[in-house]
Amino acid sequence: MLKGIGVISWEFLTEMPKDGMTSGGIFPAIVGTLLLVLGSMLVAFPIGIMSGICMSEYVKDGFIKRFVTVMTNNLAGIPSIVFGLFGMEFFVNELKWGDSIIAGSFTLGLLAIPIVIRITEESLKSVSKTFREASMALGATKLQTTYKVVLPIAMPNIVTGLILSLSRVSGETAPILFTVAAYFLPKLPNSIFDQVMALPYHLYVISTSGTNIEASRHMAYGTALVLIIIVLMFNLLANWLRKYLSRKVKMN
Amino acid sequence: MEKQFKDKESIEDVMQMQEPSKQNRTVKIESRNMELYYGEFHALKGINIAIKTNSVAALIGPSGCGKSTFLRSLNRMNDLIDGVKISGQVLIDGKDIYNSKALRIEELRKKVGMVFQKPNPFPKSIFENVAYGLRVNGISHKSFIEERVERSLKQAALWDEVKDKLKKSAFELSGGQQQRLCIARALAIEPSVLLMDEPASALDPISTAKIEELIYELKSDYTIVIVTHNMQQAGRVSDMTAFFYLGELVEYDSTKKIFTNPEDLRTQNYITGRFG
Amino acid sequence: MKTIFKKVISKFVEGLLMMSGTVTTLAVLFIVFYLFKESLGLFNMTPVEDSYSVLVNKNNPVKKLSAQQIKLVFDQEITNWKQLGGNDAEIELFRTEDISNYYSEDEIGKNFEHLAQRINEHIEKHRGIIAFVASEYEMKNAASVPLSVDKITLLELMKGKEWFPTAQPAAQFGVLPLLMGTLLVSLGAILLALPFGIAAAIYLAEIADTRFRNIAKPLIELLAGIPSVVFGFFGLVVIVPMVQQWFNLPVGETALAGSIVLGIMALPTIITVSEDALHNTPRSMKEASLALGANKWQTILRVVIPYSISGITTAVILGIGRAIGETMAVLMVTGNAAVIPHSILQPVRTIPATIAAELGEAPLEDYILKHCSF
Ligand SMILES: Nc1ncnc2c1ncn2[C@@H]1O[C@H](COP(=O)(O)OP(=O)(O)OP(=O)(O)O)[C@@H](O)[C@H]1O
Ligand SMILES: [Mg+2]
Numbered sequence: 001m002l003k004g005i006g007v008i009s010w011e012f013l014t015e016m017p018k019d020g021m022t023s024g025g026i027f028p029a030i031v032g033t034l035l036l037v038l039g040s041m042l043v044a045f046p047i048g049i050m051s052g053i054c055m056s057e058y059v060k061d062g063f064i065k066r067f068v069t070v071m072t073n074n075l076a077g078i079p080s081i082v083f084g085l086f087g088m089e090f091f092v093n094e095l096k097w098g099d100s101i102i103a104g105s106f107t108l109g110l111l112a113i114p115i116v117i118r119i120t121e122e123s124l125k126s127v128s129k130t131f132r133e134a135s136m137a138l139g140a141t142k143l144q145t146t147y148k149v150v151l152p153i154a155m156p157n158i159v160t161g162l163i164l165s166l167s168r169v170s171g172e173t174a175p176i177l178f179t180v181a182a183y184f185l186p187k188l189p190n191s192i193f194d195q196v197m198a199l200p201y202h203l204y205v206i207s208t209s210g211t212n213i214e215a216s217r218h219m220a221y222g223t224a225l226v227l228i229i230i231v232l233m234f235n236l237l238a239n240w241l242r243k244y245l246s247r248k249v250k251m252n
Numbered sequence: 253m254e255k256q257f258k259d260k261e262s263i264e265d266v267m268q269m270q271e272p273s274k275q276n277r278t279v280k281i282e283s284r285n286m287e288l289y290y291g292e293f294h295a296l297k298g299i300n301i302a303i304k305t306n307s308v309a310a311l312i313g314p315s316g317c318g319k320s321t322f323l324r325s326l327n328r329m330n331d332l333i334d335g336v337k338i339s340g341q342v343l344i345d346g347k348d349i350y351n352s353k354a355l356r357i358e359e360l361r362k363k364v365g366m367v368f369q370k371p372n373p374f375p376k377s378i379f380e381n382v383a384y385g386l387r388v389n390g391i392s393h394k395s396f397i398e399e400r401v402e403r404s405l406k407q408a409a410l411w412d413e414v415k416d417k418l419k420k421s422a423f424e425l426s427g428g429q430q431q432r433l434c435i436a437r438a439l440a441i442e443p444s445v446l447l448m449d450e451p452a453s454a455l456d457p458i459s460t461a462k463i464e465e466l467i468y469e470l471k472s473d474y475t476i477v478i479v480t481h482n483m484q485q486a487g488r489v490s491d492m493t494a495f496f497y498l499g500e501l502v503e504y505d506s507t508k509k510i511f512t513n514p515e516d517l518r519t520q521n522y523i524t525g526r527f528g
Numbered sequence: 529m530k531t532i533f534k535k536v537i538s539k540f541v542e543g544l545l546m547m548s549g550t551v552t553t554l555a556v557l558f559i560v561f562y563l564f565k566e567s568l569g570l571f572n573m574t575p576v577e578d579s580y581s582v583l584v585n586k587n588n589p590v591k592k593l594s595a596q597q598i599k600l601v602f603d604q605e606i607t608n609w610k611q612l613g614g615n616d617a618e619i620e621l622f623r624t625e626d627i628s629n630y631y632s633e634d635e636i637g638k639n640f641e642h643l644a645q646r647i648n649e650h651i652e653k654h655r656g657i658i659a660f661v662a663s664e665y666e667m668k669n670a671a672s673v674p675l676s677v678d679k680i681t682l683l684e685l686m687k688g689k690e691w692f693p694t695a696q697p698a699a700q701f702g703v704l705p706l707l708m709g710t711l712l713v714s715l716g717a718i719l720l721a722l723p724f725g726i727a728a729a730i731y732l733a734e735i736a737d738t739r740f741r742n743i744a745k746p747l748i749e750l751l752a753g754i755p756s757v758v759f760g761f762f763g764l765v766v767i768v769p770m771v772q773q774w775f776n777l778p779v780g781e782t783a784l785a786g787s788i789v790l791g792i793m794a795l796p797t798i799i800t801v802s803e804d805a806l807h808n809t810p811r812s813m814k815e816a817s818l819a820l821g822a823n824k825w826q827t828i829l830r831v832v833i834p835y836s837i838s839g840i841t842t843a844v845i846l847g848i849g850r851a852i853g854e855t856m857a858v859l860m861v862t863g864n865a866a867v868i869p870h871s872i873l874q875p876v877r878t879i880p881a882t883i884a885a886e887l888g889e890a891p892l893e894d895y896i897l898k899h900c901s902f
Contacts, residue, residue: 053545068549068552071557133366137366139359139385141388148387171757172755173755200856207764220765
């Protein structure tokens with residue numbers, strides 16, 4: 001992987017691919033990946049976090065809870081390519097969104113929702129019962145207890161988990177294969193109904209089926225390195241935030 | 253100045269501290285044939301007890317006999333546990349707290365404060381810990397909150413130790429200080445009843461002494477129910493003592509009587525350590 | 529006023545929370561049902577594409593064939609109708625383009641206007657014929673009748689030895705090669721990853737000093753987060769040539785290469801999860817064992833591992849899960865040949881890779897996947 005370092009330069013990161021992807025940069029792929037991460041975040045976070053809160057704080061133990069838990073766990077266990085299949089059948093064909101950022105974002109978002117729910121639920125569950133009791137004993141309502149006491153305590157874990165889920169989303173190839181990714185599209189998207197290039201798919205393409213595999217090998221090394229760096233940054237960010245937030249939670 | 257005064261009045265309105273009604277002035281807490289089940293498990297069996305206003309009642313008994321369960325049923329904390337069934341009556345200020353439509357559960361808990369066995373301050377600053385109860389009850393008036401926080405901390409005999417570090421995390425306090433902080437937190441919303449579940453069991457003798465002293469002082473304004481495993485403590489702080497055994501209230505009488513001349517053999521055995 | 533407002537807000541927020549829970553549940557149910565509905569569509573499909581027909585002579589007693597039989601006929605492995613339960617007659621194969629061998633351009637017409645008629649005539653003359661033509665050239669009430677082809681059945685799906693959804697005249701939907709490919713690659717991956725993974729976990733949890741552990745653990749966790757395409761790429765440029773050299777193969781893209789890459793991918797999961805389980809063994813239990821005179825290894829084998837076995841099992845299951853469902857890395861390094869593998873040095877193709885490679889051509893794959901992933 002060290003071979004990638006030599007390839008990375010400012011031009012590599014900011015230019016359009018050229019000459020059948022054997023030279024130039026990977027700028028549109030980087031932008032595409034960021035857009036998809038953002039899009040899937042918008043899809044998955046609100047509903048996932050709220051469902052997680054609902055599941056952990058409001059739904060009583062019993063049949064419904066077990067059923068939903070089993071379902072979300074199943075969903076989390078389904079290979080990502082099946083999400084791709086569903087995304088293509090449903091968002092692209094059935095809803096006629098075509099291969100587009102929005103279809104890709106929804107597909108990736110669906111993939112992330114079970115993860116987000118699980119992270120939120122687990123983090124909330126690990127908040128000691130004594131805090132809830134103390135708050136309720138002071139006459140706080142359930143909702144007040146949840147957002148004034150439980151959520152702040154769980155926040156470091158939730159945020160860390162969410163960022164790691166984004167890291168996973170940013171590296172997924174299979175779900176975007178047929179919902180958004182463009183083989184070669186050296187321009188930036190204009191609307192959410194455009195196709196984009198994305199880093200993982202770009203790496204797949206130039207390492208297996210590019211126009212000239214040998215000539216684009218160095219591009220592949222560079223792309224792989226950029227992907228690794230993105231994941232690394234997500235991880236570092238998550239770690240740093242966890243430390244920072246847990247220090248802060250004790251204080252305010 | 254005048255305006256501030258008016259604000260305070262309306263705040264008192266919001267707090268809605270209810271005066272005990274005339275005919276029940278002497279009896280603050282009463283339970284009649286109260287039964288409690290955890291699922292199938294019969295945890296409290298026909299509890300009848302009456303606790304007077306501005307007195308301290310101690311609950312004693314072997315581990316698992318239902319002391320905490322009874323204490324928690326007085327501010328409906330057991331509602332948080334799935335599968336709890338309660339029958340019979342629990343009256344506070346003459347009102348059935350389980351069947352009264354008019355009484356909101358949050359109102360009840362505001363009136364009946366609770367201090368837990370282990371100190372459980374929130375991961376917030378010392379100030380915010382005490383202010384929390386006020387804030388969740390809709391009070392946002394700054395100087396009023398500050399005043400109330402100071403008063404509560406003084407009542408809990410903690411003010412001198414923390415007055416310079418109110419903005420510091422509550423976790424930086426020692427265990428005994430944390431427990432007194434929790435007491436201050438409970439006092440801040442001006443309850444009329446204070447439930448304490450082994451409040452000193454995790455503390456050293458000095459902190460314990462401080463808390464006992466505190467209970468003694470609070471007695472004039474509050475009705476206090478305290479669970480304890482420490483016989484001397486029960487003897488020192490309480491006016492009345494209730495002995496629980498296997499979910500039953502075996503004996504309830506003045507502390508002096510229980511410790512010197514109990515009626516029931518089981519009480520006697522427990523007090524003298526011959527319990528088996 | 530203010531309190532009423534606050535009450536309304538809090539009711540609203542609580543409602544929102546409940547609603548999102550419901551929405552998620554419904555969405556999950558919807559996805560599951562949608563996938564099932566789509567996959568069931570397969571069983572109403574005939575293997576012959578809609579716009580084509582397979583025709584035989586009216587007098588031919590054989591009226592019905594399975595997809596596999598049609599394939600064998602057109603591959604000339606079955607050459608006599610007797611083999612298919614008909615009369616003793618040679619099977620004559622006929623495709624639309626063959627018409628020019630029998631009729632002149634004039635007879636067919638400049639714009640193929642007489643084509644249908646000619647095909648019909650041809651079929652009438654040749655009793656043993658089987659013709660694969662576009663449906664538009666099929667004539668009603670003529671000497672030729674369309675052969676009905678069996679719908680795809682579950683049994684056929686499971687037993688079929690060939691996967692060739694684009695084959696003509698009849699698509700072949702045998703999942704056996706895909707199933708075998710998936711199993712082979714996953715099994716290889718687990719066999720490679722399990723010993724290494726558990727050994728590394730034991731080392732990290734029980735033997736390595738804390739400093740090393742504090743550095744190694746985050747690194748391994750980071751490894752677990754690296755996207756699968758990157759692993760696939762790594763496999764392509766490192767593992768594949770290596771396998772090719774070691775075994776002197778014509779191509780390095782084999783089941784073995786897939787297993788190695790998947791094994792490497794599953795390692796971090798197995799290590800971190802089982803290390804957590806091992807690490808959570810209560811200190812008192814270990815000390816109790818050591819105090820009874822057991823040495824370190826005896827303690828690990830008899831106390832630590834039994835105590836954490838459920839965690840280790842979870843780790844293994846998660847690892848296998850990742851291996852079976854993994855798509856991209858496998859797609860890149862296994863060579864993608866949908867044949868039943870006879871050795872790990874042959875190219876294979878797994879189910880997820882098949883979906884990725886052929887997505888949209890058949891609704892079948894998700895059906896298979898659902899059955900394999902639950
Ligand atoms: N949440 C619960 N679910 C089921 N049973 C419970 C629950 N909490 C308590 N119990 C049972 O109810 C009985 C009384 O418990 P409780 O906590 O009131 O005892 P206690 O007198 O406070 O004991 P200790 O002195 O040890 O605190 C016990 O037998 C206990 O097992
Ligand atoms: Mg108790």
